[in-house]
Amino acid sequence: MGDQFIRExxxxxxxxxAIEEATNSELEFIEVVRNFEVVRKKWLHAELELKKQKELLVKSDVARAALEVKLKHARNQLDVEIKKRYKAEADYQCLEIETTVVKASVTTPETRGQIHMKGIxxxxxxxxxxKELREKYVSGKGPLMLHKVEEVHAVCGLLKDFLRKLKEPLITFKLHRxxxxxxxxxxxxxxxxxxIKTIKDLPQPNKDTLAFLMLHLQxxxxxxxCQMDQNNLSRVFGPTVIGHGMLEPSPMTIMRDTNTQPKVVARFLSFPSDFWEGLLADKEDPLVPPVVDANVGIVCPSTSRGTEKIFKPLTSPELSKYSKTTSGGSIKGRIKHFGGTFNNPSKPKNEPGKKKFFTSPK
Known part of the structure; x- marks a missing residue:
């Protein structure tokens, strides 16, 4: 009886x-299910975040590509602007050098009175x-100081060398023919x-330089x-001022042009000085100011010009007897007629104080 009870x-x-173990198992299972649901929700949330981040990454890649293109364009534009700036600075320096060379080469002999030297x-x-003078102005190492060069023929040679080695002739390739x-x-x-019409079509720097040079040669x-008449000067300056109509002329072109170049310069020299003065930007203001030019080292004569025109021809006793009034039928009279038409003598004068100086060709 007792054993029976104990067994029961x-x-x-x-x-x-067994019931308690089953209950605990269910609770544990329920807990596991709950944890699984939490993890599943987190996983879904992570997937959504991952999708958003992937989309954001794609947008970032697209924006990056667009920015790279813009950066490339900006760099190219900056390079172009820098090159333009360098070119402008180089052209400006070259223009200053050209102005200095032409002005100094012309002013030096005149200041010394050496234009009367035989065979100039x-x-x-x-x-x-x-060659030394040319290398000095090309390199830009210091002022030319041509007033210290004793040999005037070297100064004149520098002017001819400069005109000969311009990128294109003073009269330009376009108008050469x-x-x-x-x-x-x-x-x-x-x-x-x-x-006259063709001279008026020249760029202003070329026109001013040509007028400046012709007045000096006259x-x-x-x-x-000096025994340098119109014929001699035409032969000397024909090849340098007129040159050829192309960068690399053929031998036949050189031979053909050699006969015509002096004729053009001779025509230029036959024009009266009034015509060339009329082409300059300001007749009354001196192209070379009457002060010491720091770039060239030339002391220009300080004379009271008043209302006199610049580039007044030299008056020699030997030439005074030849000064006569020209008739309307002469070359000088015809040029005055044509020149007056183009030079606009009724054009108002510039205000005092606003001086325009000689510019040289590009």
Whole structure:
């Protein structure tokens, strides 16, 4: 009886334990399910975040590519602007050098009174000295100081060398053929008219330089002592001022142009000085100011000009007897007629104080 009871009690205990274990297992299972649900939600949230981040990454890549393109364009534009700036600075420096060379080469002989020297511009200067002067102005190492160069033929040689080595002739490639054809015209009036019109078509720096040079050569030509008449100066400056109509002319072109180049310069020199003065930007203001030029080292004469025109021809006793009033039928009279039409003599004068100085060709 007692054993029977104990067995039943033990059986009940075992059942109770089994029930409790089952209950605990269910609770644990429920907890596991709950944890799984939490983890699943977190996983879904992480997937959504990952998707958003992927989309954001794609947008970032697209924006980066666009920025790289913009950066490339900006760099290219900056390079172009920098190159333009460098070119502008180089052109400005070159323009200053060109202005200095032409102005100094012309002013030095005139200041010294050496334009009366026999054979000026025809007699070659020392090749070594001309080369040294050329290298000095090309390198830009210090002022030229041409007033310290004793050999005037070297200074004149520098001017010829400079004009000869311009990128294009003073009369430009574009107008070269017109100048050459005009000088060959048999009708003198038509030739003069065409030349004047073509000179007016030159760029302003080239036109000013040509006028500046022709006025100087006319002063040289008027000196009987230097023995450099119109014919001699035309032969010397024909190849340098007129040059050729292309960068690399053929031998036949060189031979053909050699005969015509002096004719063009001769025509230029036959024009009266009033015509060339009329082409300059300001007739009354001196192109070379009457002060010490710091770039060149030349002391220009300080004279009271008043209302006198610049580039007044030199008056030599030998030439005074030849000064006569020209008739309307002469070349000078015709040029005055044509020149007056183009030079606009009624143009108002510039205000005092606003001086325009000589500019040289590009």
């Amino acid at each position: 009690v033990l059986s009940l205990c075992l059942q109770r334990l 511009y025809r007699v070659p200067g020392g090749e070594r000295l001309v 017109t100048f050459m054809e005009a000088s060959e015209m048999e009708d003198e009036d038509k030739s003069v008219e065409t030349l 002063r040289v030509m008027q000196s009987l002592m």
